[in-house]
Amino acid sequence: MSYTVAGDWGTSNLRLYRIEDGAVVDRAAGPGIGDLGDQTPEQVLRGALARWRATSEPRAIHLCGMVGSRNGWIEIPYVDCPADPAIWAAGSARAMVDRIPVTIGAGLACTRGSGAPDVMRGEETQIFGAMALVPGLAAGRHLIALPGTHSKWATVEDGRVTGFQTFVTGELFALLRRHSTLTRAAADDGAPEDDAIGFDAGLDRISEGGHLLGALFETRAAQLRTGASGRWALGFLSGLVIGAEIAEILPAATGTITLIGDPALADRYNRALAARGLGATVHTGEACALAGLALLETP
Template structure:
């Protein structure tokens, strides 16, 4: 019988399951996120991995993400920072599942020097995975940024997550794009699709520049006033808005100088925008593949237990 393990990133909006053999992905299955489960998590997982069960039970199953929250399968308590991979794995919930064991990995919690709390659930797996994939990242101090709906900036030192901060950037951008009066169609000129792409890029650069000059609270309305007064298009305005919120995040996250490149983990297009913002501040970046980091982090479960 083939020996295989199953690892899964089970977030709010989707489930991504991978079958691993000797560390390589040999198959994958996608499923619903915890916000839209048609059945119990057990039943959804059972259906998703049914084809693989023909090869016998998996050697292990490890899951990360919001499946470990109160709205998921089991509310797994956060592990407090500083936390290395061993402390993190020790916080996993181990559940019986069809004769196998499912490990639901915990999130991390931290408090900054003033005691302000923060939490993550899912990104810690990518961070530990990134350090497993790149031993240099596991030695000394590094900054790791994970852009997204709730972007995280973590400080790691010698393999442990010392602390982190969450930026609402992705959610804020989507809210302002979809629901605000800032970038509605029609305020500026219409343009052809290829012009729109170029305008969006130019707007993004202008937004990054403006984020350095003006606090976010006083800069956001420019998205509209520049359409009205500078005849900017909606595409330009959306790029400008993206530049403003990403620029504000990067400025706040890098306010304290620190040597060394920033490790960016996530969607390549989005990470590229962060790399552009960081380059403006004189900071180099490395780019990590989000899925590969998540798989590597989940695969740690077997080696750490």
């Protein structure tokens, strides 16, 4: 049966989907752009597609993510905001693998009012995908959040991405957990529920203003002074950084927020948003990525 391939190729993972009649019928995986070793992207892609191609060739391949970066396959210029789906799709690049056409989606760039530049590569596909999936996002002003290693908060106005901001929340949490003096990397003392209790305590500790630097050391001081457990400390640290991210976005937050991400992380963000009186609807990253990659199909 005729099929196309959609793929999300980030720094850490290559995730491929076999699409027949608009539905995912099979999946395949491979190394991320950061883990290619001495193979070229074409070689890695051929390896990951071999099983499907043994029967028949795909009509087309649509990719997004770091595959379009300087260290990827082709460096594709960022598309500047404001950008709607058509402008974004027009910024895609084309390649060929064994005569199969490959389309690689562009990243987005913006410059905030302060003059600060920002970029994304991969998340824009999920954002445009969400706009395609959720009719309510087509008109008016909306915030779309993609929590993660580098959380992205995009503003969508009347069907265009008008700007966005990156928060290094997940990366900061991982660095502090693994390398800092605030927690011990292997600390798993304490009761299982300590993590959630610590998380809520961390949310509570972040002031309306979102001050983080002067709040972090309590992670350690509480272990020294009030007998807090290692599990509590990790939960507290998570509550601090997510709470600070929400506090920083708060001035821009109006109406309902769309969260795109895995359910466990989305649940944490929902708790942090609720603590500020905000609500969110949640969509999975995979559904949004596939809907976004479908926009790259040329008729």
